[in-house]
Amino acid sequence: MSATILIVDDEKNIRVSLARSLSIEGYRCDDADSVASALARFEPQSHDLVMLDVQLPDGSGLDVLAELKGRAPETPVVVMSGHGTIEMAKEAIRLGAHDFIEKPLSIDKILITLHNALEFANQRRELETLRALARSGSELVGRSRVMSEVRERISLAAPSRGRVLITGESGTGKELIARAVHEESDRADKPFVKLNCAAIPSELIESELFGHERGAFTGAHQARKGKFELAHGGTLFLDEIGDMRLDVQAKLLRALQEGEIERVGGARPIRVDVRVVAATNKDLEAAIEAGEFREDLYYRLNVIPIDAPPLRAHKEDVPELVASFVARVCEENGMKRKDVTSEALEALARHDWPGNVRELRNACERLVILTPATVIDGAAVRRLLGEGKTVAGALYRPGASMRDLVADAERAIILAALNAHGGHVTQTAAALQLERSHLYKKMRALGIRD
Numbered sequence: 001m002s003a004t005i006l007i008v009d010d011e012k013n014i015r016v017s018l019a020r021s022l023s024i025e026g027y028r029c030d031d032a033d034s035v036a037s038a039l040a041r042f043e044p045q046s047h048d049l050v051m052l053d054v055q056l057p058d059g060s061g062l063d064v065l066a067e068l069k070g071r072a073p074e075t076p077v078v079v080m081s082g083h084g085t086i087e088m089a090k091e092a093i094r095l096g097a098h099d100f101i102e103k104p105l106s107i108d109k110i111l112i113t114l115h116n117a118l119e120f121a122n123q124r125r126e127l128e129t130l131r132a133l134a135r136s137g138s139e140l141v142g143r144s145r146v147m148s149e150v151r152e153r154i155s156l157a158a159p160s161r162g163r164v165l166i167t168g169e170s171g172t173g174k175e176l177i178a179r180a181v182h183e184e185s186d187r188a189d190k191p192f193v194k195l196n197c198a199a200i201p202s203e204l205i206e207s208e209l210f211g212h213e214r215g216a217f218t219g220a221h222q223a224r225k226g227k228f229e230l231a232h233g234g235t236l237f238l239d240e241i242g243d244m245r246l247d248v249q250a251k252l253l254r255a256l257q258e259g260e261i262e263r264v265g266g267a268r269p270i271r272v273d274v275r276v277v278a279a280t281n282k283d284l285e286a287a288i289e290a291g292e293f294r295e296d297l298y299y300r301l302n303v304i305p306i307d308a309p310p311l312r313a314h315k316e317d318v319p320e321l322v323a324s325f326v327a328r329v330c331e332e333n334g335m336k337r338k339d340v341t342s343e344a345l346e347a348l349a350r351h352d353w354p355g356n357v358r359e360l361r362n363a364c365e366r367l368v369i370l371t372p373a374t375v376i377d378g379a380a381v382r383r384l385l386g387e388g389k390t391v392a393g394a395l396y397r398p399g400a401s402m403r404d405l406v407a408d409a410e411r412a413i414i415l416a417a418l419n420a421h422g423g424h425v426t427q428t429a430a431a432l433q434l435e436r437s438h439l440y441k442k443m444r445a446l447g448i449r450d
């Protein structure tokens, strides 16, 4: 895509020769010759960059700059001046100019400056998109009464230092809740450190938690900080706490009681300021009964309990969850937005979702990938949920011919492959061992846009 540049200068010579040089380089140009015409001409949606003279017949370019920055803070402005002084440059930069070029203009210098400014603006936009994406992925969706109660609980818990124990079935958002507790606390700018107690072999978990000194055990070639030290000042999230071995539970209890830890093989206690948030999908009270979980540790951890509700207890959130997941998957895969019909939403809401929100999210991902149309309808959902046990089952639908079903399968495979190769047709063709032109032909025939 070629960038469009608005050239603002009262000298016609400069406007014309700049526009000529820039168009040779593939830029499109508009121009304006005064403060008034620049402000009238400028369109945030059409202009990617503004080149701005400082001395204009009806005022200073710096006034234009201030106004542009107010209207379109993301659009880079490069200031040009024949009377360039350092003071002027400083003022322009202070007002938000990206760069400053002195007249007489050197076209080489201009091209480099424009390239850098546009590149910078692009990267900033990309970063913003990624940030928004990251934010949207870390937010609890759902306005049902149950979810509102969870959110309220988080807001009450967050500001205190109180330990939080999050319970709930698998896939109900326990980790999201833990992150939200951290994000809403005054520790938000300090580390959030996670340890999955079930994923670490039990003989390593002590060193993971508390760190070790050099030579503490075979293979400990170097001293290492544990998660407690890494989380200092912030939040330590102990996931799957119900799977922690009893002897480690005892050490954890001591660390919580004393606010101090000892590295494995270390002799000296280390003070740590850590807020602990724990989560489990186990019934800890039953585990206590069974002698698998220490009761005293349970009470230490469970100062503020938060229960993550199963999805079947807040099905009214299904439409909002689906909308957010579908939008997210489309965005992540660079696909056009897809709409979900109300019939499809009803079918999704009727389903039981034993795997809770995680299962719903995965289903949305498959729906987006497997539905080539821009609308996800009831039939697509029924196909996915009804016969979703196998890939072939997901593709079969009563009433469709073999020919259509094979086309569906090809479409799904090509979309998945395109997706895996970032939309790169050449790479996708190579991966599928097809001629590029053949793949294009197939994509056209199957109604896949590039």
Ligand SMILES: Nc1ncnc2c1ncn2[C@@H]1O[C@H](COP(=O)(O)OP(=O)(O)OP(=O)(O)O)[C@@H](O)[C@H]1O
Residues within 6 Å of the ligand: 137, 139, 140, 141, 142, 168, 169, 170, 171, 172, 173, 174, 175, 176, 177, 280, 281, 308, 321, 357, 358, 361
């Ligand atoms: N209310 C919600 N809003 C948006 N996304 C959610 C919500 N609840 C869960 N999710 C999403 O579902 C997935 C599973 O959530 P999470 O990992 O927090 O579950 P969990 O309770 O920790 O599960 P497990 O016990 O299996 O570890 C994540 O991708 C998460 O972003």
Ligand SMILES: [Mg+2]
Residues within 6 Å of the ligand: 174, 175, 239
């Ligand atoms: Mg989890």
